[in-house]
Amino acid sequence: MNRPFVLAMLSTLSVAGVAADLHAVVRSDKGEPVRDAVVVAVPEAPVAKPGRAPKLEQVEQIGEEFVPKVKAILVGSPVSFPNRDSVRHHVYSFSPPKRFDLPLYVGTPAKPVVFDKPGVVVLGCNIHDWMIGYIYVSESPYYATTGADGEVTISGIPAGDYTVRVWHPQLADVVEDTRRKLEANESADMLWRVALKPEVRIRRAPSATRRGPY
Amino acid sequence: MRLASLQSRIVVFFLVLLAVVQGVALLLLHHANERNARANIRQELDVGERVFRRLTEQNTARLTQAVEILSLDFAFRQAVATRDLATIQSVLLNHGARIQADKMALLSLNRQVIADTSDPRLAGRAFAYPALLEVAERDGRASGIVMQGGRAYQVAVVPVLAPTPIAWALFGIVIDERLARDLRNVSALEVSFFGRSGSAPWAPLSGTVSAALQEALAGALVEPARALLEVGSHEALAIPLDTYGDAKVVAVLARSIDEALAPFRQLSTLLIALVGGSLAACVVGSIFIARSVARPLSALSEMTRRIEQGNYAEPVDVAGPSEVGELARRFNVMREAIAAREEQVRKLAYRDPLSDLPNRTLYNDRLRMAIEAAKRSSAELTVLVMDLDRFKNINDTLGHRIGDDVLRQVASRISDLVRKSDTTARLGGDEFAVLLINAGVDEARAVAAKIAASLEVPITVGQHSLDVGASIGIAAFPLHGEDAETLMRRADAAMYAAKRANAGVAVYEPRTHELREEQLSLLSELRRALDAHELRLFFQPKVSLGRGDITGVEALVRWAHPTKGMITPERFIPFAEQTGFIRTISTWVIDAAARQAAKWRDAGRPLKVSLNISVHDLQNPQLVDLLLGALERHDLPAALLCLEITESGVMQDAAHAIELLRRLHALGVGCAIDDFGTGYSSLAYIKQLRVDELKIDRSFIRNLVTDAKDRAIVLSTIDLAHNLSLGVVAEGVEDQASADLLRELGCDEMQGYLVAKPLEPAALETWLATRPASRLLSS
Numbered sequence: 001m002n003r004p005f006v007l008a009m010l011s012t013l014s015v016a017g018v019a020a021d022l023h024a025v026v027r028s029d030k031g032e033p034v035r036d037a038v039v040v041a042v043p044e045a046p047v048a049k050p051g052r053a054p055k056l057e058q059v060e061q062i063g064e065e066f067v068p069k070v071k072a073i074l075v076g077s078p079v080s081f082p083n084r085d086s087v088r089h090h091v092y093s094f095s096p097p098k099r100f101d102l103p104l105y106v107g108t109p110a111k112p113v114v115f116d117k118p119g120v121v122v123l124g125c126n127i128h129d130w131m132i133g134y135i136y137v138s139e140s141p142y143y144a145t146t147g148a149d150g151e152v153t154i155s156g157i158p159a160g161d162y163t164v165r166v167w168h169p170q171l172a173d174v175v176e177d178t179r180r181k182l183e184a185n186e187s188a189d190m191l192w193r194v195a196l197k198p199e200v201r202i203r204r205a206p207s208a209t210r211r212g213p214y
Numbered sequence: 215m216r217l218a219s220l221q222s223r224i225v226v227f228f229l230v231l232l233a234v235v236q237g238v239a240l241l242l243l244h245h246a247n248e249r250n251a252r253a254n255i256r257q258e259l260d261v262g263e264r265v266f267r268r269l270t271e272q273n274t275a276r277l278t279q280a281v282e283i284l285s286l287d288f289a290f291r292q293a294v295a296t297r298d299l300a301t302i303q304s305v306l307l308n309h310g311a312r313i314q315a316d317k318m319a320l321l322s323l324n325r326q327v328i329a330d331t332s333d334p335r336l337a338g339r340a341f342a343y344p345a346l347l348e349v350a351e352r353d354g355r356a357s358g359i360v361m362q363g364g365r366a367y368q369v370a371v372v373p374v375l376a377p378t379p380i381a382w383a384l385f386g387i388v389i390d391e392r393l394a395r396d397l398r399n400v401s402a403l404e405v406s407f408f409g410r411s412g413s414a415p416w417a418p419l420s421g422t423v424s425a426a427l428q429e430a431l432a433g434a435l436v437e438p439a440r441a442l443l444e445v446g447s448h449e450a451l452a453i454p455l456d457t458y459g460d461a462k463v464v465a466v467l468a469r470s471i472d473e474a475l476a477p478f479r480q481l482s483t484l485l486i487a488l489v490g491g492s493l494a495a496c497v498v499g500s501i502f503i504a505r506s507v508a509r510p511l512s513a514l515s516e517m518t519r520r521i522e523q524g525n526y527a528e529p530v531d532v533a534g535p536s537e538v539g540e541l542a543r544r545f546n547v548m549r550e551a552i553a554a555r556e557e558q559v560r561k562l563a564y565r566d567p568l569s570d571l572p573n574r575t576l577y578n579d580r581l582r583m584a585i586e587a588a589k590r591s592s593a594e595l596t597v598l599v600m601d602l603d604r605f606k607n608i609n610d611t612l613g614h615r616i617g618d619d620v621l622r623q624v625a626s627r628i629s630d631l632v633r634k635s636d637t638t639a640r641l642g643g644d645e646f647a648v649l650l651i652n653a654g655v656d657e658a659r660a661v662a663a664k665i666a667a668s669l670e671v672p673i674t675v676g677q678h679s680l681d682v683g684a685s686i687g688i689a690a691f692p693l694h695g696e697d698a699e700t701l702m703r704r705a706d707a708a709m710y711a712a713k714r715a716n717a718g719v720a721v722y723e724p725r726t727h728e729l730r731e732e733q734l735s736l737l738s739e740l741r742r743a744l745d746a747h748e749l750r751l752f753f754q755p756k757v758s759l760g761r762g763d764i765t766g767v768e769a770l771v772r773w774a775h776p777t778k779g780m781i782t783p784e785r786f787i788p789f790a791e792q793t794g795f796i797r798t799i800s801t802w803v804i805d806a807a808a809r810q811a812a813k814w815r816d817a818g819r820p821l822k823v824s825l826n827i828s829v830h831d832l833q834n835p836q837l838v839d840l841l842l843g844a845l846e847r848h849d850l851p852a853a854l855l856c857l858e859i860t861e862s863g864v865m866q867d868a869a870h871a872i873e874l875l876r877r878l879h880a881l882g883v884g885c886a887i888d889d890f891g892t893g894y895s896s897l898a899y900i901k902q903l904r905v906d907e908l909k910i911d912r913s914f915i916r917n918l919v920t921d922a923k924d925r926a927i928v929l930s931t932i933d934l935a936h937n938l939s940l941g942v943v944a945e946g947v948e949d950q951a952s953a954d955l956l957r958e959l960g961c962d963e964m965q966g967y968l969v970a971k972p973l974e975p976a977a978l979e980t981w982l983a984t985r986p987a988s989r990l991l992s993s
Contacts, residue, residue, distance in 0.1 A: 092288070094295025094376045124377030126288050132377045169378070202375060 033150025066133025361461030526553035766822035856884030912946025
């Protein structure tokens, strides 16, 4: 069993201020950087002054793909799904945290969808079966998504005890939560090695929009 | 029989040949067919396997496509996402119905059955074929065979994507007759499916084959591996199917060997029919051909049998092949040639070519037959035999061509005077015969008279008008004889009598003609004797009474008869003279004497040979020519021959005799008057006869010693001769006293038994050599 191997490293560096930073590195079990991994630090005790409040987020559809593919948002945030393609899309989700569908539209639907429950919402398009997108609805305001280098830093985390979670759409197994006490001004480095499944995706259909600008 | 066997041999040969060739061909064909059929079956099974796999792939594709469509159905995904079981069920059924799927199921990602249309009880239980889902997880889809509730299903499973997998959708169809039928429709193969769990026996699932075959196939299956099986009359291919779970499913494609062989068998049947037909045709054909050969041969053989029996009439009618036809034509030509030649031979044998009348043979045949017929019907018949009176003269003086013409005219005159039913024949020479059927003596006499009268009319040949005349003898059956030979002989005798009497026609009279008959038979023997060299010349020496030396020999003809011994001329010369045969004998005698004289001359012992010339010879105009011919032939001087002519002969035609003797004398041939003293010769004539000597007849010598009168006659004859300057020879001197007396009387020569009896040349030579020179003189 390829257990996730979590290594927490305490930094000896003291940073001025009350908040701490969390630098997360996610690697595949082969050592490759894992992109689109969502890292969330969930405070164990209510935090007096949250770092951020829900705001309008957006997941675009460009070239018959969701962009970004993985979007982490704070619970309660409304998300708009602007359609940048010339074809219509029918975005839907059957995920328990938020079930919705936005039947055939062009442009940006008037009404954003409010994600009011934490959890992973898988996005699909009823027109284009291969389109998959994920919205990670975080209960904690301290989250980030890794870039192509597989790394991300969450800044401004108040000191305290946290449960740190990593999620990725292709995780072979659920990654165990990591408990972490973040000191003030601490810049904590955390590294995850995760096993990924191959992506199950329906093959793209040849796209009219990709045919080139004739 | 042999021909029939030729026919059957031809038939049997061709039959056997054809049967063997066709039998071998059939056998080879049968093997080739069997092999082909099996190869075909293998090939069909291979093709069938590919078709089968393709069909299952198509089914899989159909299932997969259907289940994929289902899995992408928005409402369905919604229902799945919301675990709306009722909707799920109805969507499954709805989609399943579209492709007539038998089993539609929804499985959770954790491999539990959410819904299953084939068995609702399965809901909530673990999915029985996790391996199928493992493949689906790996490949995004999976298909295969599963066994459930004793039925095999072909299934396809795909994830329900929303858009990530939220469940598995599964469609399945029962593997049953439909699939088998589909396969049967495109491959002529029987398909059946067998399944088993673990190591249980194979159980038939479905198929297009009979239960019995299914059972047999189940029994033949061992491992779920691809294998060729031969079950009963079927060849089968077992194809293991991708099965999930502990059950195994095998598809078995089977091909009936009989069915595969059916077209070949049909061909075989056709060929056997063809063989049978051709054999029958061969029988008929070769019988026909054989007959066309054998039948004409039989016909030809039959014809040769007919020809053998002398039946040439029927030609052989043969229309065979050209060779046989040609043979038949040749046969016909040969038959006709043989017939023509036989006709010719028959004609030659039975016809006289000169007159075209029947010849003696045919005449005798008819006579014998007529006698037989007359005996049966107690009828009469008569034979006429005729001889032309003056034909020899015509022939001799005018030649044979005119003679032949005369004979032809005589033949036609006779033929004109008799009925068609009577037979006129030319017996030979100038001799003719007529056979009168149912005619008595009187009728025969009338016919004979008519013939004689018609022949009295002169016959004209060219410028010659010839007077032949005929003498006809008549003999009647049964009055004068009861067989052909007797009748002919007696008619002959009558004919001679007629001739002698110059009567024209004479009927046989037994008393008058009996002797003559014997002579006639003698005559025919004499003819034969000449040919058989039975006539010989004996020589009796003449000696001089004065000196005792040999003055010459008299040639005497003897007949060395094979049964009667030596016959003296007195017994056959007279009637030879009467019948004219003497001429033939004389010709022979002259030639034989000349030859012998020449021989002696050549041997250095010349002897003068005297010959007796008959009256007939004297009348023969060719006599001088005959003599000259003989002298010339044997290169003999005339002086060595001497002709002795009887005194009576001379007196018959004295003028002729005088003339002849004159001519002979002129030639240098010596002449003597024989039997002098018996012929009442006129001294007037004698003085004119140019002869050399007189021979005193033995009748005067026999009693010379005792009879004074004889002595006087002899003495006066000697005186007469001497006075005419002729020599005198005494004949028949048998004792020394007579010899002595004759010498006293002045006789010149003598001959007789005292000197020597007539001797054959060899004996004479011996006698001459041993003779004491002066025996006769020393008395």
